[in-house]
Amino acid sequence: MKKLLFAAIIAIVAFGIYTLTKQQEEQPLILYGNIDIRQVNSAFRVAGRLENMNFEEGDIVHKGDVLASLDNKPYVNAQNQAKAKIEQAAASLENAKRINSRKQALCKTQNASQQDCDTAKANQEIAEADLQYAKASLDIAETALEDTILKSPSDGIVLIRISEPGTLLSAGVPVYTISLNDRMWARAYVKETDLGKMQIGTKVKIYTDSTTKVYNGHIGFISSTAEFTPKTIETASLRTDLVYRLRIVIDDADNDLKHGMPVTIKLAQ
Numbered sequence: 573m574k575k576l577l578f579a580a581i582i583a584i585v586a587f588g589i590y591t592l593t594k595q596q597e598e599q600p601l602i603l604y605g606n607i608d609i610r611q612v613n614s615a616f617r618v619a620g621r622l623e624n625m626n627f628e629e630g631d632i633v634h635k636g637d638v639l640a641s642l643d644n645k646p647y648v649n650a651q652n653q654a655k656a657k658i659e660q661a662a663a664s665l666e667n668a669k670r671i672n673s674r675k676q677a678l679c680k681t682q683n684a685s686q687q688d689c690d691t692a693k694a695n696q697e698i699a700e701a702d703l704q705y706a707k708a709s710l711d712i713a714e715t716a717l718e719d720t721i722l723k724s725p726s727d728g729i730v731l732i733r734i735s736e737p738g739t740l741l742s743a744g745v746p747v748y749t750i751s752l753n754d755r756m757w758a759r760a761y762v763k764e765t766d767l768g769k770m771q772i773g774t775k776v777k778i779y780t781d782s783t784t785k786v787y788n789g790h791i792g793f794i795s796s797t798a799e800f801t802p803k804t805i806e807t808a809s810l811r812t813d814l815v816y817r818l819r820i821v822i823d824d825a826d827n828d829l830k831h832g833m834p835v836t837i838k839l840a841q
Contacts, residue, residue, distance in 0.1 A: 601769055603818070603837040605760030607829050609753070611731065613746035614639055617719040620646065622739045622747065629733050633724040633750065640735075640747050642720040651717050654710035661703040668692075668699035728752045729827070756825035758789065758835050761815035769839065770794055776820055779836040783828055789837075793819035 620642035627633055675692035678684035732749035735741065758778055762770055770791055778787040795817040820837060822829070 601762075601766055601839045603760040603762060605758045605818075605820070605835055605837060607822075607831060607833040607835060608757045608759045608819075609751050609829070609831040610755065611831070612725060612728075612750050612752060614722055614725070614748040614750055615744050615746045616640075616642060616722055616741060617743055618642070618647070618716050619741060619743045620644075620720060622735055622737050622741055625733065625735070625737055625747070627730050627733070627748070629730050631730045633728055633730060635724055635726050637724045638721055639724055640722045642741070644717060644720040647713065647717040647720055651710070651713040654706065654713040657706040658703065658710055661699065661706040665696070665699040665703050668696040672696040722747065724750065726750075726752045751831065753825070753827070756822045756829055757792070758820040758822060758837060760818045760820060760835075760837050762818055763815055764798065767794075767816055770818065774839065777838045778820070778822060779838070780829070780833060782833070785828070787822050787829075788824050789820045789822045791818055792821040793817075 622640065623643045624641045626638055626640060633639065672692040672695065675684055675689045679686060679689040728750040730748055731751050733747075734749065735745075735747040741747070772791055772794065774791045776789050776791065778789050780787075798814040798816055
C-alpha cells in the first residue's frame with residue numbers, strides 16, 4: 573500500500589513537472605528593450621555667419637529640403653576672384669604660346685640660342701599649369717559656395733534646433749539634430765539559453781506602454797559576442813547576466829515611436 577502511494581506521489585510530481593515545463597515551452601519568449609532611431613547632426617562644411625534657419629523643433633523635413641544657409645557674400649567674392657584668375661592665367665598662356673612659337677621658329681634658323689628656346693617652352697608649360705591651378709581653385713570656390721546651403725540628408729523630424737541666425741559658425745558645428753525616420757529599430761537582449769530560439773528574420777510583436785497598437789517586426793541582427801545587460805534593462809539580477817544583443821527591425825513604425833522608448837517584444841506565434 574505504501575509502495576503504491578509512493579508511486580502515485582512520484583507520478584503526480586512528475587506529471588506536474590512535465591506540465592509546468594510544457595507550459596513554459598509553449599509560452600512565447602518575452603524580451604525587453606528600447607526604441608533606437610538613427611539621428612544625424614547636420615552641419616555646414618564651411619565656416620560663416622548663419623543667415624537663415626528654416627525649420628523649428630518638431631517640424632517634418634524631407635530629403636533635399638534646405639535646412640539653413642550662411643551669408644554667402646564672402647564665397648561669391650571668392651568665386652569671382654577665381655574666375656578672374658582663370659582669365660588672367662588664360663591670357664598669360666596665350667602670350668607664352670606666342671613667344672614660344674616665335675622662339676622655336678628662330679631656333680630652327682639658328683637666330684636664337686637653344687637656351688632661349690628652352691626657356692620659352694618652359695614658360696609655356698608653367699602658364700599651362702597656372703591655368704589648371706586656377707581652374708581647380710574655381711572648383712573649390714564653387715563647392716564652398718554650394719556648401720553655404722545646408723540640406724536635409726533624409727526624411728525625418730527636427731529634434732533640436734541648435735543655433736540661431738547671426739551666429740558665427742566654424743565648419744562642422746551642428747545647427748540641427750534630425751531624427752531619420754526611414755528605419756527604426758528596437759534594441760533588446762537575450763540570454764544564451766534562449767539564443768537558439770532566435771534567427772535572423774524571426775517575426776516578433778512589439779508593444780509599448782503608451783499606445784495599444786501592436787507593431788510588427790523581425791530580427792535583423794544577432795550579436796556574436798556576449799555582454800552584460802545594460803543597467804536600464806530589467807532587474808539588478810538580470811543585469812549581471814551575460815546576454816546577446818539583438819537589433820529588431822520594426823516593419824510598420826510610425827511617429828508614435830520615440831527614441832529610447834521602452835518596449836516589450838514577443839516572438840510571433
